[in-house]
Amino acid sequence: MSWTDERVETLKRMWAEGQSASQIAKELGGVTRNAVIGKVHRLGLSNRVEGDDQPAASAAPAAQPAAEPVVATAPAEVPRVAPEPEPEPEVEAAEAPEPQPAPQPVFAPRRPIVPAGQPLPPQPSANEISPETLASVREVEKRSLKLSLMELTERTCKWPIGDPATDKFWFCGLPSTAGKPYCEAHVGVAFQPMSARRDRRR
């Protein structure tokens, strides 16, 4: 593969969007992330500065940030969280009534009635899980990356959250435990000792 104008354009666009070199390489195909990075440098756009003007000047862009005033979130990380800045304003809008209306709390204190819908994920009843694990799961689900099916990888927690029949459905997405399909917290509720779930009666 060679750097045709078209490919370079894609590279520029994606790089500007904050996509990582590997993502761009994947998209282009036929090149490695190294190739992408190399090209980025040769094109002289290693500086992911949005506004065209280059503050290059002299001064020191890295003049000891000393104290980041407000948000301490690494700016470079942000874009990766939302890899799809697509033209779909629907999702946002006036949103977020309740971050966690708890569609189907995994820890339902007395598992009410399961609406005979899709086979819900393995959701052991609360009385089988330790309080610590429960708390952990609750915490984790607040921080879940809410990945879609397509965004899951070998190393993301595949624990489903919410009702598959609605829009309130996503996957945990946090880093999974080595070799396991779930993150640490979810492994806790997914894999239990036989003895613990033996006396489950209904």
Place this chain on the structure above:
DNA sequence: CCCTGATTCGC
């Protein structure tokens, strides 16, 4: 380990 970008240097 997984990942990121940066740099080098033979081609």
Place this chain on the structure above:
DNA sequence: GCGAATCAGG
């Protein structure tokens, strides 16, 4: 110009 290898860091 290109990009694998390597480096440095999270």
